[in-house]
């Protein structure tokens with residue numbers, strides 16, 4: 382059994398109201414015209430930077446600092462918020478799947494055995510994001526799984542692709558589909574009937590999150606399960622090339638691949654096996670519900686096939702969903718949020734729908750719901766639905782700021798935690814002008830929260846989960862923007878590998894508190910111990926070290 386009692390901090394008092402603000406997609410990068418944070422009016426964040434190096438510093442938010450396989454892996458919200466909340470670095474889904482594939486253990490597990498019972502008579506369907514972004518899935522993992530399944534008896538395989546353009550460059554979908562087609566042709570040469578069966582852009586088909594818009598999942602269901610879509614093609618490469626005429630990779634409409642009789646080549650039917658190949662949970666768990674739950678009323682499934690279904694990982698440990706999976710997820714236990722409520726810290730968490738699970742589910746180690754409902758309040762502000770966020774780049778920043786302000790002024794909470802999504806969600810659209818507006822809106826929201834902290838004599842911790850808005854172009858090694866063969870700037874819709882700022886302050890911050898200079902490589906996982914200190918506690922011994930020290934008496 383875990384002992385939840387935290388030791389008192391020898392120098393820092395309890396009972397301060399602390400705002401923990403996470404700016405999503407807000408990294409630190411050189412100030413040029415493609416750095417939207419630099420271009421935007423961000424007086425609040427600029428003023429915090431003046432506090433460097435005692436009250437403002439940078440922390441690592443990508444690669445091994447957040448449990449990703451390599452230093453080339455950009456950060457993302459899942460691993461970022463996991464690290465922020467858990468205070469330790471866990472090998473994340475991307476890495477765990479790599480290891481399971483490399484050792485072959487993936488094929489010895491219960492999950493693979495279960496789906497392989499369908500190989501003799503049924504089809505194996507693989508559904509997921511097709512790119513090498515490494516945020517939700519990775520192409521090389523799909524390639525290995527295809528090969529491994531073929532070698533282990535899968536006779537008929539259908540791949541249902543979701544094109545990316547969000548964790549990778551827009552337009553790169555064509556190349557990924559070509560690579561996949563080549564692999565499938567190799568499998569066919571070995572006697573496995575393997576084909577792409579359907580597709581669509583990730584933001585329009587299947588990969589919604591936090592139940593923002595079930596229509597997105599329905600569009601995918603219709604194509605993947607029912608074999609029905611507004612667009613029919615005989616080749617997936619042709620499909621993606623044609624559909625890109627009217628939409629970018631993220632938003633391609635759903636399509637199905639048909640045979641010479643115009644019949645879909647791969648609907649999902651009784652007796653088939655299905656694997657959702659994404660390792661990351663947030664954008665797969667809705668489909669997992671549709672595939673697994675007997676009782677389901679989010680949309681009309683029309684047909685609910687009797688299948689053997691497994692996730693690449695289990696996406697929700699509380700819901701045990703899906704019940705079968707190929708690789709066990711990281712076990713992120715004893716998070717700072719759980720410790721703090723056990724030590725009397727009353728907590729308020731808030732964001733708008735598209736990031737709500739980030740400051741709750743991801744923050745709490747991929748766990749839904751509160752630890753102690755009488756001490757916690759989680760507020761979700763509904764996001765706009767059915768638009769790309771460059772159309773409304775202010776999003777709900779103001780509303781989040783207001784909710785946080787009211788929670789602070791109510792004095793009912795000790796920790797007020799928010800995620801402000803603008804830099805990330807608008808940054809992902811690749812619209813530079815809109816992202817500048819987004820960054821200003823985020824800065825305005827921070828100001829509202831800091832003003833409220835000022836009024837109650839509290840403390841603020843302002844940081845971010847990974848970079849995005851601070852760099853909107855693809856660059857060469859020396860940092861110069863790259864152009865494509867037509868001379869157009871290559872817009873970076875994805876996250877970055879840049880570090881993120883962290884600032885502390887507020888009237889409640891004890892004199893003498895400052896950032897230590899002996900944790901130069903500090904990362905997001907060091908923030909949890911820091912926040913625990915500010916609440917008046919010493920972090921558990923296995924947490925990454927605190928970033929602060931108290932100098933003087």
Ligand code: 3PG
Nearest residue numbers: 457458459516547548805
């Ligand atoms: C997404 O899911 O929107 C992107 O792939 C990653 O963005 P996030 O990690 O900021 O959510």
Ligand code: CO
Nearest residue numbers: 406458805809
């Ligand atoms: Co993002």
